[in-house]
Amino acid sequence: MVIILGDILADYAIRVEKLEIQPKDLQRVGYLALGPGGACNVAIMAAHLGLPVCTLGEVGGDLFGEIVLEGLAAEGVDVSRVIVTPDAQTPVANVLVDERGEPAYLGFPGSLKVLSLPPEWPPLIAAAEALYADGWVDQPGQAGVILDALRAAREADVPSFFDPGPGNPKIDNNWHGEAAGLAAVLLATEEEARRLSGEADPVNSARVLLSRGCRLVVIKRGMAGCFLLTADDLHIAPGLPVVARDATGAGDSLAAAVMYGYLRRFNLQALGDLGNATGAAKVLKLGTGHNMPTIAEVNTMLRRFGSEVSLDVKSAAASA
Numbered sequence: 001m002v003i004i005l006g007d008i009l010a011d012y013a014i015r016v017e018k019l020e021i022q023p024k025d026l027q028r029v030g031y032l033a034l035g036p037g038g039a040c041n042v043a044i045m046a047a048h049l050g051l052p053v054c055t056l057g058e059v060g061g062d063l064f065g066e067i068v069l070e071g072l073a074a075e076g077v078d079v080s081r082v083i084v085t086p087d088a089q090t091p092v093a094n095v096l097v098d099e100r101g102e103p104a105y106l107g108f109p110g111s112l113k114v115l116s117l118p119p120e121w122p123p124l125i126a127a128a129e130a131l132y133a134d135g136w137v138d139q140p141g142q143a144g145v146i147l148d149a150l151r152a153a154r155e156a157d158v159p160s161f162f163d164p165g166p167g168n169p170k171i172d173n174n175w176h177g178e179a180a181g182l183a184a185v186l187l188a189t190e191e192e193a194r195r196l197s198g199e200a201d202p203v204n205s206a207r208v209l210l211s212r213g214c215r216l217v218v219i220k221r222g223m224a225g226c227f228l229l230t231a232d233d234l235h236i237a238p239g240l241p242v243v244a245r246d247a248t249g250a251g252d253s254l255a256a257a258v259m260y261g262y263l264r265r266f267n268l269q270a271l272g273d274l275g276n277a278t279g280a281a282k283v284l285k286l287g288t289g290h291n292m293p294t295i296a297e298v299n300t301m302l303r304r305f306g307s308e309v310s311l312d313v314k315s316a317a318a319s320a
Contacts, residue, residue, distance in 0.1 A: 001052045001078070002259065003125060004043040005133040005149050006142065008057040008072075008082065009091035009110070010064040011037025013248065013287045019098045035289035036071040037093050039134055041249045044075045045256035045278070045292045046132075049311065051263070054078040054128075056121055056149075058114045060088035071289060081124065085113050091138065101244040101283065115141030117148040125149055126156035130263055132255065135164035135176050143175040150182035159184040159215075161259050163251065164192050181213040185262060187255050189220050203229070218258055218275070220251055225276050228268045237272025240280040240305050249288035250279040257298070266309075273309045277301040 015031035036044065040055070047053045055077055059065030061084055068090060069079045091110035097103045125131055131153040133146045153160040162183035167173035180186050180196050186209055190202045197205035206217040206229040217229045225239035244250075257278035261271040281293035281301045295311050302309050 001054050001128050002046055002130045002132065002263075003054050003056055003128045004039050004046070004077075005056045005131060006146055007039040007134050007136045008036070008043075008055055008059065008068055009038040009040070009093055010067050011035060011040075011093050011095055011288055013037075013095045013097065015097045015246070015286060017099050019096055019104055031097070031286045033287045033289070033291070034067060035287075036068045036075075037095070037288055038091070038136065039132070039252075040068060040072055040077075041252035041288045041292060042132055042134075042256045042259075043072060043077045044289060045253050045282075046259060047076045048292055048294055049256060049260045049278075049298070050295065051129075051256075051260055052078075054081060054124070056081050056124065058083040058085055058088065058112045060084070060090040060110060060112070061086035062088075062090055064090035064092055075290065081121075083114055083118070088112050095248055095288075097246050097248060097286075101246045103246070103248040109138040112138070112142070114145065115139060117145050117152070121149065122152040125152045125158060128153075128158050130259055131158055131160040132259060133160070133162055133179070135162070135167055135173065135179065137168060137171070140171055143171075147175060147179055147182065150179055154182055154184075159262065161185045161187065161255065161262075163187040163255055164196065166192065177212075180209055183214060185216045185218065185258065186214045187218045187220060187251070187258060189222075189251075193217070193219055202227070203234070216262065218254075218271075220254060222247075222250075226254065226272060228272055230268070233268055235268035235272055237269070237276050240276050240301065242280045242284060242301075244283035246286045247283050249292060250282045252288070253282040253293060254279040270309050273302065273307040274298070274311075277305065277307065277309075
């Protein structure tokens with residue numbers, strides 16, 4: 001079982017012609033969807049790839065919480081361990097996507113109450129195949145939950161994956177550095193890696209982060225692809241030339257793919273191929289959540305660009 005921790009929220013996705021919206025403007029909306037978002041995207045993508053997935057986190061006892069839980073369950077994700085707090089409000093991200101496929105976010109933080117690692121979660125983490133967490137939290141206490149979970153994974157020798165993301169500008173994000181050192185695999189953009197390492201050069205920044213405890217650093221470069229660095233090897237995976245319709249969730253797709261490949265002991269080239277193909281398959285689709293790529297769509301992208309990697313659709317269907 002793969003565990004996805006925290007940042008489970010509802011996405012309200014809207015596609016507009018342009019983001020230069022002023023009071024009294026009227027624009028037609030080309031796409032509208034409400035469903036699971038945030039780290040739910042990683043959970044759904046991992047489930048699509050055939051991994052058994054369980055989410056740990058909290059939602060409120062409101063309509064948005066119901067949408068998140070029902071949406072995840074419909075995708076084959078185990079939500080039985082998610083805490084539902086009746087008097088809490090579930091976080092919601094309003095995602096505005098322009099005609100170029102680039103998103104902007106309006107976040108409602110909600111009012112979640114779980115600010116320390118519940119005692120029933122460490123045994124679940126210790127028995128897991130892997131743990132994934134990201135760096136978006138709305139209260140400082142929630143950062144402690146992520147850090148304690150990463151420590152529990154390290155103590156149990158469970159591979160952990162951490163994506164710091166841009167962080168929350170409303171709180172101190174220095175905890176990202178500690179989380180990055182605890183994780184087995186770090187997934188970061190060039191800018192995020194620079195912020196964590198203090199190094200301007202992306203390869204040097206990855207080497208600094210490796211020296212702090214990671215086994216693998218994946219630097220995400222958008223349409224330029226990614227590169228992957230271990231203590232012994234470096235692989236540059238060029239991006240795939242596709243015309244993006246919606247870049248939202250591309251990094252989440254790549255994260256789930258890297259997790260799948262890492263657990264299946266893929267070499268760095270195969271990891272890069274799978275990560276890029278999964279991200280490319282995502283940007284061809286509008287929205288996230290229920291619209292994360294299928295394994296068949298990922299395989300189509302792998303074949304289209306000549307990769308030798310091929311995923312087993314039957315095995316994925318059997319585990320779904």
